[in-house]
Amino acid sequence: RLFSSASSSTLTHGEASSTHGDADGVVEVNPPRGTRDFTPEDMRLRTWLFDQFREVSRIMAFEEVDFPVLESEALFIRKAGEEITQQLYNFEDKGGRRVVLRPEITPSLARLVIKQGKSVSLPLKWFTIGQCWRYERMTRGRRREHYQWNMDIFGVPKVRAEAELLHAIVLLFQRLGITSSDVGIRVSSRKVLQAVLNMYFIPEHLFTEVCVIVDKLGKITREEIEKELISTGLSSEAVQGIINVLSLKSLSKLEEVLGSGVEAVADLKKLFSFAEQYGYADWICFDASVVRGLAYYTGIVFEAFDREGKLRAICGGGRYDRLLSTFGSEDIPACGFGFGDAVIVELLKEKGLLPDLSRQIDDIVFPLDEELEGPASSIASSLRKKGRSVDLVEDKRLKWVFKHAERINASRLILVGNSEWERGMVRVKILSTREEFEVKAGELE
Numbered sequence: 499r500l501f502s503s504a505s506s507s508t509l510t511h512g513e514a515s516s517t518h519g520d521a522d523g524v525v526e527v528n529p530p531r532g533t534r535d536f537t538p539e540d541m542r543l544r545t546w547l548f549d550q551f552r553e554v555s556r557i558m559a560f561e562e563v564d565f566p567v568l569e570s571e572a573l574f575i576r577k578a579g580e581e582i583t584q585q586l587y588n589f590e591d592k593g594g595r596r597v598v599l600r601p602e603i604t605p606s607l608a609r610l611v612i613k614q615g616k617s618v619s620l621p622l623k624w625f626t627i628g629q630c631w632r633y634e635r636m637t638r639g640r641r642r643e644h645y646q647w648n649m650d651i652f653g654v655p656k657v658r659a660e661a662e663l664l665h666a667i668v669l670l671f672q673r674l675g676i677t678s679s680d681v682g683i684r685v686s687s688r689k690v691l692q693a694v695l696n697m698y699f700i701p702e703h704l705f706t707e708v709c710v711i712v713d714k715l716g717k718i719t720r721e722e723i724e725k726e727l728i729s730t731g732l733s734s735e736a737v738q739g740i741i742n743v744l745s746l747k748s749l750s751k752l753e754e755v756l757g758s759g760v761e762a763v764a765d766l767k768k769l770f771s772f773a774e775q776y777g778y779a780d781w782i783c784f785d786a787s788v789v790r791g792l793a794y795y796t797g798i799v800f801e802a803f804d805r806e807g808k809l810r811a812i813c814g815g816g817r818y819d820r821l822l823s824t825f826g827s828e829d830i831p832a833c834g835f836g837f838g839d840a841v842i843v844e845l846l847k848e849k850g851l852l853p854d855l856s857r858q859i860d861d862i863v864f865p866l867d868e869e870l871e872g873p874a875s876s877i878a879s880s881l882r883k884k885g886r887s888v889d890l891v892e893d894k895r896l897k898w899v900f901k902h903a904e905r906i907n908a909s910r911l912i913l914v915g916n917s918e919w920e921r922g923m924v925r926v927k928i929l930s931t932r933e934e935f936e937v938k939a940g941e942l943e
């Protein structure tokens with residue numbers, strides 16, 4: 499209910515009588531910039547999507563974990579110039595602590611693994627669905643929050659872990675009715691870039707910075723990429739070498755350039771052979787330009803894309819074997835992915851795959867007279883105890899009740915009327931067949 503200065507004395511839900519409105523008396527009804535409300539209809543779609551995430555996580559034998567949306571800022575301070583760390587939704591709390599609304603989930607996962615220490619046995623397969631935040635200048639009008647499904651495996655050094663993650667992603671798409679002709683998953687490895695930098699004797703400390711720059715391939719022009727790479731101190735020969743290798747889309751060509759026996763090639767070959775065994779080989783393709791924009795990836799990286807090329811990446815992830823040591827702990831090999839709640843819905847809309855999620859209620863119970871509200875309550879109560887969803891309706895005309903029953907797809911309308919109640923009966927209307935009959939109130943199932 500909106501507060502207004504005119505009715506500042508209106509007591510609503512126990513609110514003290516004070517004006518919350520601004521100049522013209524009405525409070526701002528929109529949520530903060532870049533954030534969303536979820537109406538019941540929105541929530542039905544979101545709940546359906548999250549149920550698919552959970553069901554795939556269950557099928558993959560992952561365990562659910564959760565974290566505060568609020569985290570210490572220290573978890574996200576990285577020097578590689580990633581967009582995600584330049585848009586931290588950070589602030590100082592009343593205790594003078596530097597905190598953030600988390601921009602991603604992986605560092606929280608790492609923090610919990612470190613905190614659990616020896617009390618957890620590896621491998622760990624954890625998932626969570628959580629809201630993530632960024633503070634982006636609204637110039638681009640993009641959202642500042644979204645929900646992400648994260649699946650992560652700790653303690654498996656070999657590419658079998660990435661193969662498992664890719665299987666989860668393919669299973670999710672298949673559950674949503676998306677096929678490998680709608681979506682592909684580009685796969686590469688940061689070790690490709692590592693090998694190229696080694697070929698040009700580029701120092702290790704430039705690796706992360708170069709990854710963040712080349713992740714912009716396709717988002718900014720090739721010239722801008724070259725300029726940014728030169729500005730890190732790379733020779734133009736090295737820059738050309740990097741860009742040439744990153745444009746490769748064939749593993750055999752990559753092997754020609756890097757030479758056989760290079761770890762990157764061996765990893766990718768193994769992953770592609772796993773894909774054959776899992777039966778999702780037609781979903782994935784090698785694409786050396788995939789590096790992903792997060793500083794901490796160290797190996798295989800991947801991202802799902804719509805083959806029509808209309809949308810941003812649907813999900814993405816990779817291996818991050820040295821994240822824990824950046825938090826001062828022993829390293830544990832790890833890999834994972836994040837799957838946002840926005841692009842996938844755009845894709846489902848594009849493909850006409852949004853499910854019909856209208857409301858469905860079992861029973862409407864309606865007293866035809868005021869003095870029957872008590873009996874109507876006891877009928878609703880006994881039906882609810884049996885697990886039936888019951889909408890107890892009062893103070894409405896019968897015409898409205900029938901319309902309402904249609905609107906909420908009620909299965910039955912249970913009318914409590916004097917003439918029936920005197921005989922201990924109620925009238926039941928089956929809305930799908932229009933069938934109507936009397937039932938003993940106590941025998942209503």
Ligand SMILES: OCc1cccc(Br)n1
Pocket residue numbers: 601602630631632641642643644
């Ligand atoms: O995918 C980057 C990202 C992080 C936090 C919030 C939003 Br919206 N987007």
